[in-house]
Amino acid sequence: MQLTPAMQAFILHWGEMGAKWGTNRSVAQIHALLHIAPEPMTADEICETLNLARSNVSTALKELQGWKLVKASRQLGDRRDHFTSIRDMQDLVDTVIAERREREFLPTIEALRDVLAEAETDNTPAPVRDRMRETLQVMEMFDGWYQEVSRLPRKVQMAAIKLGARIARFLPGSG
């Protein structure tokens, strides 16, 4: 696959973003490439397009599949895997949020509950316990909100976003 300068810039920038958000650069670059690629690509095509080692691409693709951002598919008469990224931007955002919640947010909430239980018995000062409890409560509040909003049909979500913005315009500022 031939990369135009614009495509290169896109992939490079996406890679930097990824690095700032916890994934490594190659993973993010491969994701960027598949994100804009009109057709599924094989691992080898990705290799030569981005000048990455085959092994590296293999690992990255596995990670992307773990995040459910990329799927492998087969074509008749071809034994290679062909990889595609999620095509819909909304689905992409949803997936990232859902995955991060699952593997980072929920375990943190869980850990906080344990910490709080322990804090009852190890004479942690009361004000500290209170701060911890408040922290947990806010996280639980956000998670409850997320859980319910995520169940809504996509169209309702979009309508709510637009409505939210509209309401905001009519109210006095400062937030």
Place this chain on the structure above:
Amino acid sequence: MQLTPAMQAFILHWGEMGAKWGTNRSVAQIHALLHIAPEPMTADEICETLNLARSNVSTALKELQGWKLVKASRQLGDRRDHFTSIRDMQDLVDTVIAERREREFLPTIEALRDVLAEAETDNTPAPVRDRMRETLQVMEMFDGWYQEVSRLPRKVQMAAIKLGARIARFLPGSG
């Protein structure tokens, strides 16, 4: 400052979280400590509480101040800085979002606009251009929504969250 086991667990976990989200471990640990500390702490107190090098603490505090998560204050008759974290959880969340938007999200949108402009002239395939444009549009949509919601008074935001959750409960699932 004496750390109970619960406090240690809290700080350690917070540190790991931070590492997964792009800050380094020490920065996140210091933030966790200040987050639960009932009183402002000096750099030296932080040092010995967490067993970190003085220099390291200094750098981390500077970074935390850059993120506007921590403030330095002085006390009469004491020439040392005393550091406090944002005390309100909501403010904390707001600040993190606002800062990440400022230094990562907005620059990305900017870069995407440039990429799109370039894509017009360097014969990037039309489907690729379209994907890029869609990507930009979704990001702009979210940003617009954020900008307006963030202007709302805190109480209205909270009411909206609770309302959103309530509506969700009355609508059919899948989303």
Place this chain on the structure above:
DNA sequence: CTGATATTTCTGCCTTTACAGAAATTAGGA
């Protein structure tokens, strides 16, 4: 201005992470 304390910047070591190439494994065709 001098001395003492607080704080930041600089330097080098060490750990962690990323990656290319080699070896191993899996799957398909004859």
Place this chain on the structure above:
DNA sequence: TCCTAATTTCTGTAAAGGCAGAAATATCAG
């Protein structure tokens, strides 16, 4: 079964990041 292509796992090396201690700078009291 054997051979070949595709893919993954293993291993050593290179690069990056984190951090302690040293040196430099700033701040204040006398």
